[in-house]
Amino acid sequence: MTGSTAVDTSSHEALPLLVTDNPDExxxxxxxxxxxxxxxxxxxxxxxFTLRYLASDRLTVGHLVYGADSELLVPPMxxxxxxxxxxxxxxxxxxxxxxxxxxxxxxxxxFSPTDPFTVRWSPEAVQYAVKLPRRSLEGQLSRLINQPVExxxxxxxxxxxxxxxxxxLLSAVTxxxxxxxxxGGIASxxxxxxxxxxxxxxxxxxxxxxxxxxxxxxxxxxxxxxxIGRVIxxxxxxxxxxxxxxELAHAAGVTARALQRGFKEVVGMSPTAYVRAVRLxxxxxxxxxxxxxxxxxxxxxxxxxxxxxxxxxxxxERFGVLPSETVRRVLRHGA
Numbered sequence: 001m002t003g004s005t006a007v008d009t010s011s012h013e014a015l016p017l018l019v020t021d022n023p024d025e026x027x028x029x030x031x032x033x034x035x036x037x038x039x040x041x042x043x044x045x046x047x048x049f050t051l052r053y054l055a056s057d058r059l060t061v062g063h064l065v066y067g068a069d070s071e072l073l074v075p076p077m078x079x080x081x082x083x084x085x086x087x088x089x090x091x092x093x094x095x096x097x098x099x100x101x102x103x104x105x106x107x108x109x110x111f112s113p114t115d116p117f118t119v120r121w122s123p124e125a126v127q128y129a130v131k132l133p134r135r136s137l138e139g140q141l142s143r144l145i146n147q148p149v150e151x152x153x154x155x156x157x158x159x160x161x162x163x164x165x166x167x168x169l170l171s172a173v174t175x176x177x178x179x180x181x182x183x184g185g186i187a188s189x190x191x192x193x194x195x196x197x198x199x200x201x202x203x204x205x206x207x208x209x210x211x212x213x214x215x216x217x218x219x220x221x222x223x224x225x226x227x228i229g230r231v232i233x234x235x236x237x238x239x240x241x242x243x244x245x246x247e248l249a250h251a252a253g254v255t256a257r258a259l260q261r262g263f264k265e266v267v268g269m270s271p272t273a274y275v276r277a278v279r280l281x282x283x284x285x286x287x288x289x290x291x292x293x294x295x296x297x298x299x300x301x302x303x304x305x306x307x308x309x310x311x312x313x314x315x316x317e318r319f320g321v322l323p324s325e326t327v328r329r330v331l332r333h334g335a
Contacts, residue, residue, distance in 0.1 A: 018051040025049075026066070033060060034131050035077050043069035043123065053129075054180045058197045060131040061177055070121045074111075081132040081153070082111040083204065085161065085170055089125030093157065094118050100158030108166070110155040110208050128173050132204070140201040143246035144256045145215050154211035169207040172200045191242050192306050198244040202256075216257075223254045223262030231259070231271065239278040240304060245271055279303045280318050287323055291330035296323045 018029045026049040027039040033053055041047065048067025053060060074082075084091065086102035093100050093109050095117035100109050111117045113134055121127075138149040160166050176196045206216060223231075231252050235243060248271050249256040263271045283303050287296065297308055300323070305311035315323045 016053055018049075018053075020049050021046045023047055030072070033062065034082070034129065035074060035080075037075065038073040040071045040073075041068050042071060042120075045069070045123070052181070054177065056193070056197065058133070058136040058194075059200065061173060061200075062129045063126070063177065064129045065126050066121050066123075068121075068123050072119045072121075073116070074118070075116050077111070077113045077131075079113065079134055081113055081134065081137055081155070082117075083128075083130040083132065083208075084109050084119065085128040085130070085173060087126045087128065089122040091122065091125055091127065092120040095157055098157045102158065105170075106160070106162050107158055108161050108169075108208075109158050110204075111157070112152060112155065114152055128177070130173065132201070137201055137204065140198065140246055141205055141212060141216075143250040144202065144205065145212060146249060146253060146255045149212075153205075156209040159208045163207075165203075165207040169200075169203045172196075172203045176200055191240075191304055194242050195244055198246060202246065215255075218257075220255055220258045220261065222265050223252060223258045225262075225266055227252045227254060227259075228262045228266045231263075232267070232274070235271075235275055235278055239275065239282055240302075243272075243275045276314065277318065279305065280315055283315065283323065284319055284326065287326050288330055291327045296327065299323075 018033075020026050020029070023039055023041055026047050027037070029049070029051055030037060030039070033051065033055065045068045047070070048065065050065045050067075051062050053062030053064075084093075084102070085108040086104055086106070088104045090104070091102045091109075093102070093111075095111055096115040101107070102109060109119075134152065138153060141153060142149045161170055176199075179196065180193070205212070231248050234248075234251060245256050245259070249259045252259055254262075260270055263269065263274060267274055269277070280303075283299050283305070286294070286299050286303075290299075300306075300308060300311045305314075312322055315321075319326065321329075
């Protein structure tokens with residue numbers, strides 16, 4: 001490959017793609033998307049650099065390849081954490097006297113915002129490179145534990161991707177990236193994109209050992225019936241709102257785990273499952289009331305269901321029929 005190509009778009013239906021074999025241009029691309037740094041190539045080969053990325057207020061996630069033995073020397077990011085998930089090849093990293101190595105599909109690293117770090121890439125290495133603003137990640141943690149976060153979160157440098165939690169994190173990042181790069185993907189909708197990003201932030205906090213891991217995982221007394229009732233009222237009043245688990249817990253003044261336990265005991269399902277059930281009820285009511293006047297897909301999207309095949313399955317599980325059958329029955333027999 002010779003020369004460079006930069007395709008940039010703000011659309012969520014096609015992620016920006018940056019391609020070059022020039023180290024200076026690769027350096028500039030990473031500076032623009034992530035942070036100023038130093039880049040050195042160790043094997044004398046030209047780069048085969050590609051970066052396809054999404055940037056939003058809550059995170060930046062890129063699929064990054066250098067295609068040569070390369071080393072990045074990065075100053076403190078100050079306002080951001082940074083996470084790498086290695087998909088192919090191998091990397092070696094250092095930060096503040098700590099070292100870690102990652103192998104394809106087996107390991108990731110999380111860098112603190114307060115100290116410089118280095119990353120050495122093998123020529124075949126491919127990674128998800130995720131920049132996480134402190135306000136985003138620390139705000140998510142604050143909502144989950146229902147208390148302010150006043151100091152940077154201290155994460156382990158390296159972590160295991162082969163555990164069930166590690167696989168869940170890798171799957172969450174992969175799903176977010178795929179949906180944001182797919183034309184017409186469900187995450188092109190603002191509401192769903194925020195929910196997916198919230199899911200990734202929560203999975204990061206639960207998966208990577210950190211200074212608040214004990215608080216996040218410790219057993220807690222379930223939220224009281226009064227607080228559960230308050231959350232139920234909120235959901236019933238605004239089922240179309242962007243109700244993530246963290247937001248509901250924050251509104252109730254309890255931790256996410258306490259809210260989950262309380263909902264299981266009082267309602268018999270998780271808070272997010274209850275939100276979905278209420279939305280399904282609203283879809284059902286609208287299909288009955290306006291049968292033949294509106295398309296099923298339009299009603300589903302209006303109530304936050306953007307993956308239509310999954311919506312149809314969830315609807316059938318709740319009502320015993322597909323949404324199209326509900327419409328046919330009403331037209332045939334009336335409500």
